Amino acid sequence: MVVDKGGDGGSPPFRDQLAEAMRGMKEEARLSYGKLAEKTHYSRSSWERFLNGKQLPTTVAVEEFAAATGADADVLLALLARATAYEELRAARQQQAAAPHPAPEPAARPASTPVSAQAPVPATTTGPANVSATAPAPQAPSAAPARRPRVREWKGHARTAALVVAGALVGSIATVVIGGGPGGGAAADSSRAGAQPSGSAAGAQASSPRPPACSADTCLRREPQAMDCHWDGTTVRETWLRGLKIQLRYSAACRAVWGRIENGTVGDSVTIKDKGGREESATIRVDNDTYTRMLAVSADAPPDSVIICGQIPRYQESECSPLGAVLP
Structure with a gap:
C-alpha cells in the first residue's frame, strides 16, 4: 500500500x-x-x-x-x-491521482471573420512623430510567473497554514456532497423514514449539535457516533445473557440501526443481521462495552425486522432477541 x-x-x-x-x-x-x-x-x-x-x-x-x-x-x-x-x-x-486524465483536445481553428464584420481600421493623427492614435493593446501577463510563487509557497515555511486552508476547502466540498444534494436534506430523510419507535425524532434531532452526516443506505457500515447518529438513538430491542446487556439501537434521523453490548468482558461480541442478509459484528477489545457499525432500515425492512445476538465465548453461549420483542 x-x-x-x-x-x-x-x-x-x-x-x-x-x-x-x-x-x-x-x-x-x-x-x-x-x-x-x-x-x-x-x-x-x-x-x-x-x-x-x-x-x-x-x-x-x-x-x-x-x-x-x-x-x-x-x-x-x-x-x-x-x-x-x-x-x-x-x-x-489520492482521489485526484486515481482519477483518469483525459487527453487534451486539439485547438479548434478560428472561423474566418467576414469582411463586413471586421472592425474598421482606426484613423491616425499627424503628430510630431506621425504616431498612430490607436496604441497597441497591452498583452496579458504570462500565467507561468503567477504559478511559481504558489509552488514556492506550497513548499515553503507556510506549509502548515496551506494544509489547514486546503483541508477547510475539502471539508466544505465534502459537506455539500454529503448533506446538500437534491433530496438529501433532513426534511427529505424524515419524509422517507420507515417505522419509528415512540417519541419525536424531530425533537431528538433538534437537541443534536449538528445534523447527521448520513441517511439510510449512506449510513451502511459506518460508525453511528462518527456520523452523529447516536444523538437521537433509542433502544428497539433488548435482551440479557449472564448479565451481558444486548441492545439494538435505532436512529430515526439516520434511518439506521446498530448493535450495542454493555456489562461484558473482553472477548464478548454482538452481531446484527437484517432481512437482506447483511451482517455487522463487534467484539469487546477493552473495558466492558462495544457497538457495531450501522445497517440501513426502510419501510420494507423496519428496525424490528433486524435480529441482534450477543455471544459469550468463554461459556460458549449466545442469546438473540426474538423478532418484534423488546424484553425487560
Whole structure:
C-alpha cells in the first residue's frame, strides 16, 4: 500500500500528536475510560479508539473531553483541525491521482471573420512623430510567473497554514456532497423514514449539535457516533445473557440501526443481521462495552425486522432477541 507522505516527502503525525496530548490530559485528570464515558455522550470503546489514534474524534467529542478533564479545549481543537485538514487533503490527493486524465483536445481553428464584420481600421493623427492614435493593446501577463510563487509557497515555511486552508476547502466540498444534494436534506430523510419507535425524532434531532452526516443506505457500515447518529438513538430491542446487556439501537434521523453490548468482558461480541442478509459484528477489545457499525432500515425492512445476538465465548453461549420483542 502506497502512503502519501505530503508534498515535501514527510508529514507531521497530527493524529498521533492529538492522541498523545489527550492521553496525557486523561492521566493528569486521573480519569479512566469508564469515567470518561460517564461524563460524556461517548462510550468507553470510543474513547479507547480516540486516545490510541485509531480514529479521529469529532469536534463535539474533543469539547466534551476538555470539559470532563479540565483541559484547554482550544489547544485540542487546533490539533484536531490540523489532523483533519491533513487527512482530508491526503484523501483528495489520492482521489485526484486515481482519477483518469483525459487527453487534451486539439485547438479548434478560428472561423474566418467576414469582411463586413471586421472592425474598421482606426484613423491616425499627424503628430510630431506621425504616431498612430490607436496604441497597441497591452498583452496579458504570462500565467507561468503567477504559478511559481504558489509552488514556492506550497513548499515553503507556510506549509502548515496551506494544509489547514486546503483541508477547510475539502471539508466544505465534502459537506455539500454529503448533506446538500437534491433530496438529501433532513426534511427529505424524515419524509422517507420507515417505522419509528415512540417519541419525536424531530425533537431528538433538534437537541443534536449538528445534523447527521448520513441517511439510510449512506449510513451502511459506518460508525453511528462518527456520523452523529447516536444523538437521537433509542433502544428497539433488548435482551440479557449472564448479565451481558444486548441492545439494538435505532436512529430515526439516520434511518439506521446498530448493535450495542454493555456489562461484558473482553472477548464478548454482538452481531446484527437484517432481512437482506447483511451482517455487522463487534467484539469487546477493552473495558466492558462495544457497538457495531450501522445497517440501513426502510419501510420494507423496519428496525424490528433486524435480529441482534450477543455471544459469550468463554461459556460458549449466545442469546438473540426474538423478532418484534423488546424484553425487560
